[in-house]
Amino acid sequence: MNSPGYALAKDNDGKPFWKFIAGELKPKGKFLTPFNIISVPVMIAGLIIIVIRFWKGLGEVTNLTQEVPWGLWIGFDVVTGVAFAGGAYVLTFMVYILNMKQYHSLVRVTVLNGFLAYVFYAGALLLDLGRPWNVINPIIGNSFGTSSVLFLVAWHFLLYMMAQLLEFSPAIAEWLGARRARKILSGMTVGAVIFGITLSTLHQSGLGALYLMAKDKIHPLWYSEFIPVMFFVSSIFAGLSMVIFEGSISHRVFFDQISEENHKKQKNIVRGLSKICAVAMFAYFTLQVLVFIHGKRWEYLDTSMGYWYLLEMIGFVLLPMTLFFTSYRKNNITLIRVAAIITMLGIIMNRLNVTVIGFRWDQAIRYVPTWMELVVTLTVIFTEIWIFRWVINRMPVLRDSPSWVKDEE
Amino acid sequence: MDLNRRTFFRVLGATGIAAATGQRLAAAPPGGSLTEFSGILYDSTLCAGCQNCEVTCAEANGLPAPTATMEAGVTRNTDEAHRTVVNTFTTSKGEAFCKKQCMHCNEPACTAACLTQAMYKTKEGPVIWRGEKCMGCRYCMVSCPFDIPKFEYHSANPKIEKCTMCYEKMIDGKKPACVENCPAGALVAGSRRELIKEARKRIAANPDQYVDYIYGEHEAGGTGSLYLSGVPFDEIGLKTSIQTKSYPELSKGFLYSVPTIFVLWPALLLGLKEATKNNNSNSEDHE
Ligand code: SF4
Ligand code: SF4
Numbered sequence: 169m170n171s172p173g174y175a176l177a178k179d180n181d182g183k184p185f186w187k188f189i190a191g192e193l194k195p196k197g198k199f200l201t202p203f204n205i206i207s208v209p210v211m212i213a214g215l216i217i218i219v220i221r222f223w224k225g226l227g228e229v230t231n232l233t234q235e236v237p238w239g240l241w242i243g244f245d246v247v248t249g250v251a252f253a254g255g256a257y258v259l260t261f262m263v264y265i266l267n268m269k270q271y272h273s274l275v276r277v278t279v280l281n282g283f284l285a286y287v288f289y290a291g292a293l294l295l296d297l298g299r300p301w302n303v304i305n306p307i308i309g310n311s312f313g314t315s316s317v318l319f320l321v322a323w324h325f326l327l328y329m330m331a332q333l334l335e336f337s338p339a340i341a342e343w344l345g346a347r348r349a350r351k352i353l354s355g356m357t358v359g360a361v362i363f364g365i366t367l368s369t370l371h372q373s374g375l376g377a378l379y380l381m382a383k384d385k386i387h388p389l390w391y392s393e394f395i396p397v398m399f400f401v402s403s404i405f406a407g408l409s410m411v412i413f414e415g416s417i418s419h420r421v422f423f424d425q426i427s428e429e430n431h432k433k434q435k436n437i438v439r440g441l442s443k444i445c446a447v448a449m450f451a452y453f454t455l456q457v458l459v460f461i462h463g464k465r466w467e468y469l470d471t472s473m474g475y476w477y478l479l480e481m482i483g484f485v486l487l488p489m490t491l492f493f494t495s496y497r498k499n500n501i502t503l504i505r506v507a508a509i510i511t512m513l514g515i516i517m518n519r520l521n522v523t524v525i526g527f528r529w530d531q532a533i534r535y536v537p538t539w540m541e542l543v544v545t546l547t548v549i550f551t552e553i554w555i556f557r558w559v560i561n562r563m564p565v566l567r568d569s570p571s572w573v574k575d576e577e
Numbered sequence: 578m579d580l581n582r583r584t585f586f587r588v589l590g591a592t593g594i595a596a597a598t599g600q601r602l603a604a605a606p607p608g609g610s611l612t613e614f615s616g617i618l619y620d621s622t623l624c625a626g627c628q629n630c631e632v633t634c635a636e637a638n639g640l641p642a643p644t645a646t647m648e649a650g651v652t653r654n655t656d657e658a659h660r661t662v663v664n665t666f667t668t669s670k671g672e673a674f675c676k677k678q679c680m681h682c683n684e685p686a687c688t689a690a691c692l693t694q695a696m697y698k699t700k701e702g703p704v705i706w707r708g709e710k711c712m713g714c715r716y717c718m719v720s721c722p723f724d725i726p727k728f729e730y731h732s733a734n735p736k737i738e739k740c741t742m743c744y745e746k747m748i749d750g751k752k753p754a755c756v757e758n759c760p761a762g763a764l765v766a767g768s769r770r771e772l773i774k775e776a777r778k779r780i781a782a783n784p785d786q787y788v789d790y791i792y793g794e795h796e797a798g799g800t801g802s803l804y805l806s807g808v809p810f811d812e813i814g815l816k817t818s819i820q821t822k823s824y825p826e827l828s829k830g831f832l833y834s835v836p837t838i839f840v841l842w843p844a845l846l847l848g849l850k851e852a853t854k855n856n857n858s859n860s861e862d863h864e
Pocket of ligand 2: 687690691692693694695696706710711712713714715716717718737
């Protein structure tokens with residue numbers, strides 16, 4: 169690290185490396201924003217609950233039972249969170265594999281978002297482990313449970329995080345002013361992308377495959393041998409809706425970071441994404457209908473779970489799909505954003521229906537998360553946003569790369 | 578496109594099997610069936626409902642002595658302090674009992690689920706839990722169709738509790754505690770094959786007394802715990818919706834396709850990348 173170290177010192181106004189880092193660690197901007205006022209107390213409460221959880225056991229803070237061993241932390245944090253993080257593999261696929269260069273400006277922020285989502289949401293898995301000190305076992309190889317879908321998913325999380333870090337690393341190098349490192353790292357992007365898409369295909373569907381053995385426990389309207397395919401296809405529009413939603417917020421909050429040119433492009437980009445969402449949702453909906461008919465599930469429709477199912481399929485798949493189509497036609501960005509939000513709600517519904525609501529739906533006493541489980545979930549989300557904001561304010565993610573990058577290319 | 582992908586999955590499954598050799602999907606005994614799986618036959622018609630098995634099980638496994646007595650209409654469940662329970666049922670033929678514990682499946686869902694091999698199908702047949710490997714993810718609980726593994730939710734060092742067929746005693750050549758101490762002779766231990774033979778014999782000798790079915794012979798791909806009953810099995814609280822295929826079978830297709838995707842996807846992606854290389858100038862979106 170000798171020569172990049174030298175380059176660092178030079179590129180950051182001659183400040184020594186550690187001083188530069190120390191300076192960057194300090195918070196920037198106003199502290200008493202509404203977001204901070206809400207998130208800080210929640211995060212403190214969350215930390216306390218986490219301490220209690222490790223001190224006294226999971227039962228102390230969660231409502232998990234012997235029949236419902238996986239609750240909100242797995243069903244929402246991990247399973248739903250990872251679906252939303254799917255935008256990263258879809259976008260890198262479009263930009264690096266299909267060469268749809270017009271989406272390039274979105275890649276960094278999406279990959280960053282994806283990476284942090286994996287670190288935090290998949291990290292939430294650790295909170296849920298009863299014996300977390302043994303988490304190393306399936307990794308160091310003294311006891312590979314290779315027949316386990318969870319083994320596969322865990323490994324893929326780990327590898328995919330590395331792939332995403334690699335994809336994002338040029339931004340870090342630009343922030344640090346490390347020219348040589350940047351060159352080497354960006355040379356590895358395509359490799360990381362290909363590896364990352366492969367991993368994503370497998371673990372997005374793998375999250376669904378986790379529940380394949382719970383055949384007798386999940387409501388038949390949500391259980392089929394096709395869960396893995398459903399989870400995969402829906403992760404496409406889940407991820408892209410997240411990109412649209414997150415973009416509409418970033419463009420307001422981090423307004424000053426985004427160049428004039430990218431602001432203008434934004435509209436076309438969102439439009440393009442909405443079309444892709446609509447197509448993916450159409451495929452997904454068709455698949456759902458086929459599975460429904462194939463499984464002869466009519467008898468379940470006229471029950472309360474049946475109405476809930478219809479609401480999900482019509483209100484949160486068919487409706488936003490139509491909205492995506494029409495607003496693409498009419499070039500209505502606001503409507504696209506509305507569609508994205510409805511889609512995201514639908515994804516939350518769907519994932520929770522498989523993992524929590526439809527899981528042991530026949531039990532007399534149903535699992536309902538405690539407020540403490542909710543607070544911890546919020547803590548996970550808020551921490552992610554904090555880190556996200558920290559990075560955005562420092563590294564060239566939304567803003568353009570420093571000028572020396574152009575010179576070198 | 579998506580249905581194609583599914584068929585794709587299937588077709589690849591075949592190639593996947595070759596690629597995945599060495600991967601033991603179901604915990605069949607390593608090195609073929611050198612040892613026969615052991616099991617326990619429980620004859621509900623002989624059971625006196627004395628709950629002695631509950632008491633000796635707790636003693637043998639260092640668990641608190643059970644205090645609850647059974648009651649018709651109340652189904653007690655095994656939990657983190659009770660590896661086995663006996664319930665009473667009011668059936669078409671009057672009162673009948675049923676003992677509940679791990680089924681020791683031939684191809685257990687729990688061991689297929691476990692990512693650390695903490696849940697382990699021994700070559701002798703019992704399914705045991707090995708604490709030094711377990712990370713407490715509870716995926717075994719999600720997967721077990723009989724809801725057997727139980728978790729200590731109120732402990733900072735939680736264990737998974739379930740019947741182990743007294744595996745340690747078994748290696749010493751002894752019988753499981755419950756079998757040893759059943760005063761009514763309702764429990765018999767032995768090799769699974771022989772127990773099935775014995776069960777058939779009993780049914781044949783007393784066709785009026787028994788339902789002509791051995792619960793566990795085919796359930797979930799066959800289980801080590803076998804049941805005989807005088808009344809239909811759902812009347813004594815046994816799940817009759819259990820499929821006869823083993824449960825790990827359900828995720829096999831997915832797992833088999835993994836190595837193949839791992840080989841094919843990158844190649845496909847690279848090909849696509851080459852094919853679209855000259856699209857740079859074309860800024861219209863097209864998927
Ligand atoms: S009954 Fe459940 S815990 Fe017992 S071996 Fe079968 S799958 Fe495992
Ligand atoms: S809780 Fe333990 S025994 Fe059960 S699947 Fe997880 S690691 Fe295996």
